[in-house]
Amino acid sequence: MKNTIIKFAIAAILGLSVIAPIATFATHYTSKQEEVEAKIETKILQSLNADSMYNNIKSLAKTPRVAGTQQEDAAVAFIKKQFDSYGYKAKVQAFTFNDYTAPHTIGLEVERFSVKLDPQALEYSVSGKVTGEVIDAGLGQKKDLEQMDLTGKIALLQRGVISFKEKMLNVAAKGAIGVIFFNNEPGNIMGSLGEPHEGFVPSVLLTQTEGETMISHIKKYPRAVASLKIEGAKSEKNTSHNVIATKKPNVSQKAKETHDIVVISAHHDSVAGAPGANDDASGTAMTLELARVMKAIPTHTEIRFITFGAEELGLLGSTHYVEQLSKGEISRIVANFNLDMVGSKDAGDLILQTVDNKPNLVTELAQEASTDLNGEPTPYNQGENSDHVPFAKAGIPAALFIHNPAEPWYHKPEDSIDKISKEKLQDVSEIVTLAVMNQTRREYYAK
Ligand SMILES: [Zn+2]
Structure with missing residues (x-):
């Protein structure tokens, strides 16, 4: 030395x-x-x-x-x-x-959707199993959601402009029971909700391609139902x-x-x-x-x-x-x-x-x-x-x-x-x- x-x-x-x-x-x-x-x-x-x-x-x-x-x-x-x-x-x-303990199981299935998905967990995502119609909720800003009722639905949200946490809380306030985020650029990211929050609902993160394919899918099948499963996630x-x-x-x-x-x-x-x-x-x-x-x-x-x-x-x-x-x-x-x-x-x-x-x-x-x-x-x-x-x-x-x-x-x-x-x-x-x-x-x- x-x-x-x-x-x-x-x-x-x-x-x-x-x-x-x-x-x-x-x-x-x-x-x-x-x-x-x-x-x-x-x-x-x-x-x-x-x-x-x-x-x-x-x-x-x-x-x-x-x-x-x-x-x-x-x-x-x-x-x-x-x-x-x-x-x-x-x-x-x-x-x-x-x-935060990351989930050991992450599952996402969408009715009549044949493309294989590789959903990722976001840090501070909560565990849970939910089933509901998938709704395109855009960027999840408050103004995007004004006319929407998301009660019992799973919100599909694009990354960008505001944080994952804000998007999550905005759609949850409108009644959403689950969230599917997707990236706004190619490649993978480590998504995080920033901190634990009691208002969170189960969520996953998809790639940009997966998300865009999903949007086309729900345009074709507007009442398509998704099942979202997160097991083992824990915030203490x-x-x-x-x-x-x-x-x-x-x-x-x-x-x-x-x-x-x-x-x-x-x-x-x-x-x-x-x-x-x-x-x-x-x-x-x-x-x-x-x-x-x-x-x-x-x-x-x-x-x-x-x-x-x-x-x-x-x-x-x-x-x-x-x-x-x-x-x-x-x-x-x-x-x-x-x-x-x-x-x-x-x-x-x-x-x-x-x-x-x-x-x-x-x-x-x-x-x-x-x-x-x-x-x-x-x-x-x-x-x-x-x-x-x-x-x-x-x-x-x-x-x-x-x-x-x-x-x-x-x-x-x-x-x-x-x-x-x-x-x-x-x-x-x-x-x-x-x-x-x-x-x-x-x-x-x-x-
Ligand atoms: Zn060190």
Whole structure:
């Protein structure tokens, strides 16, 4: 991993030009302070323990840790226990989410219709079995339906203009007992009704061709009856958790404290069927290790170490976390270092990703640290597939640390402990630790 940075030279140069002013910070120190600081830095970096990260990954990655399951609960308890053993009083923050089980059976039959159909389920579709006349209800806008009575009927609805959910609720309000949606362009889509709703009736999604053929069919046979069957679909409220360990400023001179907050984060949940050693027990273990080594050292800035739940279901834990922050807290958070997939033997080199593809405080600090440690700045590019996104959207400088390209075991049962590289864990943790120390200690030693 070290010394392997060429690909994103342009971004790196841009980043470098931005970090130049920061890189001169050492000149603000007196030589004595500089010496002390250098010693502390070296000591902290040396105390980072790849074996301890590896062992924590091993403990976490015994099973998949899907959000809202007992396995996630066990991971949350383990993480809290580790934080607390380092001297923190970690908080467990619960949040609810909609857990949807897709149907195991989807059936659609239409009288005298001989074309073979391949109906698809929409996310949040409800189970049920209904039989009724098929009616072409157009786009399902309120104005399309004014003159229609859909009582006991199955509405045939084209995709477009308004959401599937709005269409569904509009026809259900007119008495429809089932819905057949069809695409408005060639190809398949993953349809979603957006969220569970008690006003939903059973529904399926057809392709554009299937839908248009169906329209011709009901023109020919206006009273054609359809049977629609959805079995096994289930929407439930479920609960996932974030784990938060906070290190308050602890410099001896109160006046040196900043009001800033730095957040170091990862996600502890995994996808179903994958033990998620790299995704993201690696980032979780690294967050724990940083919390461990940073505990004793004086910092003038608050540091929050957080592992999020339900990242794999759509960044739910981090979204909840950022949403519940006060405006004041959001303005105090100056950086989010997000660690997701930071230890695979079989992935490429370390890269930073920002939502806007621009440098920010996090990339600058990380490039400064990687230059100090490895002689080259870690490059960055654009990416928005992890928990740094809600922070960035709230205006907080945020970046993802990840190896690129990803390993072939991504989201697979093979994402297990034997694929983890202690060297990569060591390398990334050194870069992040040095970057965080520079941000949370630097002024303390300034004149
Ligand atoms: Zn991940």
